[in-house]
Amino acid sequence: MRDVTVGAGLVWLACCAAAQDPPNLLPDPSIEAVQEKNQFGVPYARWGGWLFEGACEFRVGKVARTGETSAELVGGQGAKLRVYSPGVTVEPGRYRFSCYLRGLDIGAHAWGLSEDVSFADDEYYPLKKTGTFGWTRLEIVKDVAEAKEIVGRIGLWAPGRLWVDDGELVRVPDDTPLTEGPVLGEEEAPIEPPEQLDPAAAVRCPDCGYRNMAAWRRCYACGETLGAAATEATGPATRLLASFEDGTVTPFTPAATAAVEEHATQGRFAMRLDQEYVVWDGAQDWTGYDFVKADVFAAGDDPAELYVEIRDTATTGYWTRVNYTTVAPPGASTLIVPTDIYVGEKSRPGRPLDKAHITRFVFSVGAAQAPVYFDNVRLERDLSDSVKVAGLQAYDFGPGSSPMPGLTVVTPSTLYSPGRGYGLKDARVWRAFDVLQPDPLYQTFICIESGGFATDVPNGKYHVFVNLDNPSGFWGEYQIYRERIIRANGVEVVRDTMDLDSFTERYFRFAEVEDTPQDNAFDKYQRAYFSEKEFDVEVTDGQLFIEFEGQNWANSVSALVIYPAAEAEGGRRYLDNLRERRRFYYDNYFKRVLPNGQRDARGAIPDFEPTPQEQAKGYVVFARDWMAEVPVNAVPRREEVTGTLNAVASAGELEPVVFSIYPLKEMGRATVSVSELSGPGGARLPASAVDVGCVSHRLSRVTMEGTVYTLAPRFVMPRGTADIKAGVTTTFWLTLRAPGTVQPGVYEGAIDLAFEGGETERIRLSARLFATPLDELDVPAGPWGCDIPLPWYGEDLGDRNREMYRKCLAKLREYGCT
Structure with a gap:
């Protein structure tokens, strides 16, 4: 009888509590309703969002506070994206919006913020919650003056990952204090391994890179299934898309384009395109492949201009589709377009192409002077990372926008933790860059002014290869420094100094160099331009810590390779292969067209x-x-x-x-x-x-x-x-x-x-x-830009640039310009 009384009392108390708790007005508060990404890149059925700029995307979160899923915001270089709670129409009153946030390796925007929050109006409040943290409650209380639809918005402005779950919108009593912006609660629990981690037996998460034990099955940091990358890479290394063997140009249209027997490389037929373009409309999934390739034959005496257009489900116009322009030399060649590519143009990239949801694929030859033939249109994996060395680690530094396949990406938000086993440690990062050329490895870099990079390794002697030289900024910003230093486990291993004289010699080192048809541009300029550093270091405490010292551009770290000194022969083969992989990307990106001398x-x-x-x-x-x-x-x-x-x-x-x-x-x-x-x-x-x-x-x-x-x-x-x-x-x-x-x-x-x-x-x-001189020119005439400034520290230059400007003007005047 006593047990029944106690039970009835508990039921009565629960009913009272339920009667007092205001109802959650949000539909799908824990973000369980998901869908294929829509045209805006949003995979949530009830929640919304917007990708504003930079490298960023929405994902269905594989970790959740409650339920099975959450909203995951992934930020890269220049990221700005926001997720929106479902819109709810409410009456005037006081309302509280809350949700739970979880962060992994969140960095900071150039303006100092990392996230922002808005609720019920268009006022945005900055958050500066960086690094890695477990589920943390956020709430904001505001008055709504009139009946209207209100939403909560949570934005990510920095590299890293932010999960959102368990949203709540409730009406609260009018005497509930207003919050004057968002309020963060205590972290419920840190993100940490569920059990002791054995570094020797650990496996890396294929998504975030954190170390896990295989028995855990899912990554404790991001929720990814361990071993998922191997599943993605199964199947043939080459997948045929089109070879026109039915005697038509299907799947391309228009049908007026001919399938012909000339210049076929895959079977009997090739597609001949005389002018204009062909289109393949239809859903395609290019996941797991690194290149789309086609055998091309340009029948004319001059190179043929080629344009490739690729759309995905988020394409809405020119700047949200891939616009890839290149040339095909006369005769046979191979067109190679990376699938890890950005929409927009080469010089103005936008978000990454969603290669899992391709909707349109276009070949165009414009007003070609002669037919261009296409055959064996296919997808291929990049298998060039073929040299395997025991104990070797290879890292690609930058904003994460153009990774070199096979290397581990390090962004400003890749901070060292025992769980990951590598990352930036005590690093003061000036900036991270992707200057879009010359190749995926050296075009991205992180400028580290102090601190550095740590990685856990067994004790022993290691050889280190690192590139600190950058290929100049997108607008030609040249790398300058007075001094830069590298220390390995506290020992100085590199010290470079530069003064005005040595900089001038470096800046004009190619001034007297003639270019000829016999030259190889990669060997002539790229190999000469970059002076990589190599040194050995002894590890005695289980960690290799490489520190950098120098201001601004000095240490533009793009690539780091570490391998046991005992594996010197294999390590050298790896570095040679890495150079040749860079050459492949360079030669594919930059196409030389010689003038027609006849x-x-x-x-x-x-x-x-x-x-x-x-x-x-x-x-x-x-x-x-x-x-x-x-x-x-x-x-x-x-x-x-x-x-x-x-x-x-x-x-x-x-x-x-x-x-x-x-x-x-x-x-x-x-x-x-x-x-x-x-x-x-x-x-x-x-x-x-x-x-x-x-x-x-x-x-x-x-x-x-x-x-x-x-x-x-x-x-x-x-x-x-x-x-x-x-x-x-x-x-x-x-x-x-x-x-x-x-x-x-x-x-x-x-x-x-x-x-x-x-x-x-x-x-x-x-x-x-x-004997009669010409009349003086009495109209403005001259070039666009006429000085030769030296981009060195102004305090050292004195009047050098001004004097050079005067000389340039005098030379122009000598030749008749006004």
């Missing part, structure tokens, strides 16, 4: 057939109008071959005299000199009246963002010598300086060519000079 303003130039005398001499001298570009691989017309150069100038005018050497064999070093010019009545022009220069060909961009480039004549270098190489046409640019006062008439002289092998040639120079 075409000029008049059209096609026939093959040059040298005479026996020219063949024996080994070269041909030819001349074109100085307003016509002479490419590095130019072929002369027979009528351009000459032994006489003519010029016409007025008093005080600077007149170009231009000729080119078309080599038929290696000629070695050539030297050009000019004689005195004799005029009417014994008048003379000294040899010094003619400046001798050589045209320098340099890499020059074709597309705006520079991913398609060519070799173009860029500079007239003030020198009279050049190495004459087979296959490279060399142009000498002479400038005749007519005196301000001159006897009119024809002046005769000579240009002398001398080769290191002893060959010589004299070219007749005839200049007709007029």
Whole structure:
């Protein structure tokens, strides 16, 4: 009887409590109703959200305070996203919105905030809750003055992960205190391993990288199933998308595009595209693959422009789809588009492409001059990370936006914890960058001013490879520093210093370098540009701690590789392979298009057939109008071959005299000199009246963002010598300086060519000079930008940049600009 009485009392108390608790007005408060991501990238059926900018996404959380799921906000570089509670229409009164937050490796925005909260109106309150924390209650109490729909909004503004669960909206008594913004409660429990972690037997979470024991089955930090990455990578390494073997261009449209037998690489048929574009509309899942590839044959004599458009379910227009522009060289080639790519353009990337929900795939050749053939359209995995070394660790530093496959990503929010076993430790991060080139590994980096990176390793001797050099910012910001230091477990292993003189030498190190068709740009510039650091370190306490010291750009850490010194041979193979993987991405991203040396303003130039005398001499001298570009691989017309150069100038005018050497064999070093010019009545022009220069060909961009480039004549270098190489046409640019006062008439002289092998040639120079000067230019004329500033510390430069600006203006004025 007593038990029954107690039970009845408990029931009565519970009923009273229930009667006193206001009802939760939110539908689906614990975010259990989920869906496929909609066009806004939101996977929640009742809750909403918005992806504002940067690398960010919504996920269905695999950890939950109650129930099975939650809302997970994932932030990367420049992230800003907000999740919205379901809208609820309420009467005037006082209301409390609450929910629970959980964070993993949350960093900070440049403005200092990490999250923000809004409720019932458009006022947003900043939160600065960073790092890693367990479920923590947030609440905010506000008055609602009129009947309307209200929502709660929780935003993430920084790298890291934020989970939201167990939302609640209730009406509270009018005497409930207002909160003057959000109030955070105590953390319910920290995020930590459920049991003792054995580092030697631990496995890494394929999603967040935290260490777990395989028996736990799910990652305690993010909820991911342990071993999920291996499941994703099952299946064939190559998956065929289209090969047109039914004699049609299906799955592409329009049907007017032909399936033909020419240039097929997969079976009998290929798709021929004469102009415009073809479209594949339909749902596709590219998950688990790193590239979409197609065999391409460009039938014309010139490179064919290619445009690839890719849409996903979140695409709403131009800036929310992939717009990938490249070129196909004449003949056969392979088009390779990474699937880990950003919507927008190469120079203006947006969010990552959702490759699990592709909706449209487009090939376009625009107004092609000749047909372009496509075949064997396929998905492939990146299997280039093929060198495996026991105990090796490889890390890719940056905002997390462009990871190199096979390396562990480290972002500013990747903080060291015993659970993860690696990460930034006591690090003062200046900024993290993705400058979009030259390759996924070196284009991203974290500028660490102090502190560094720690990783747990067994005791022993280790070899360390680290890159601190950055490829310059997107707008050309150059890396400068006075000093930078690396310490490994407290021992200084690297100290670099730079002053104005050494910086100037570094900044202009390629100033005298000529570019030729035989060059490999990666070897010539990329390998020379980056000076990676390597050193050995002894670990005695189970942790390798690499510290960096330097301001701002000094330590632009992009890549870190660590392996046991006993694995030196395998480690070197890994580093060599890593360099070649970088080369692959560089060569795929940057396409060189050589000028057509057998075409000029008049059209096609026939093959040059040298005479026996020219063949024996080994070269041909030819001349074109100085307003016509002479490419590095130019072929002369027979009528351009000459032994006489003519010029016409007025008093005080600077007149170009231009000729080119078309080599038929290696000629070695050539030297050009000019004689005195004799005029009417014994008048003379000294040899010094003619400046001798050589045209320098340099890499020059074709597309705006520079991913398609060519070799173009860029500079007239003030020198009279050049190495004459087979296959490279060399142009000498002479400038005749007519005196301000001159006897009119024809002046005769000579240009002398001398080769290191002893060959010589004299070219007749005839200049007709007029005594009347040209009128002064009375309209503005000049280039866009005309200074050559040195991006060094201003306190060291003095008037250097101003003096250089004056010199540039004087040179422009000398050549007639105003």
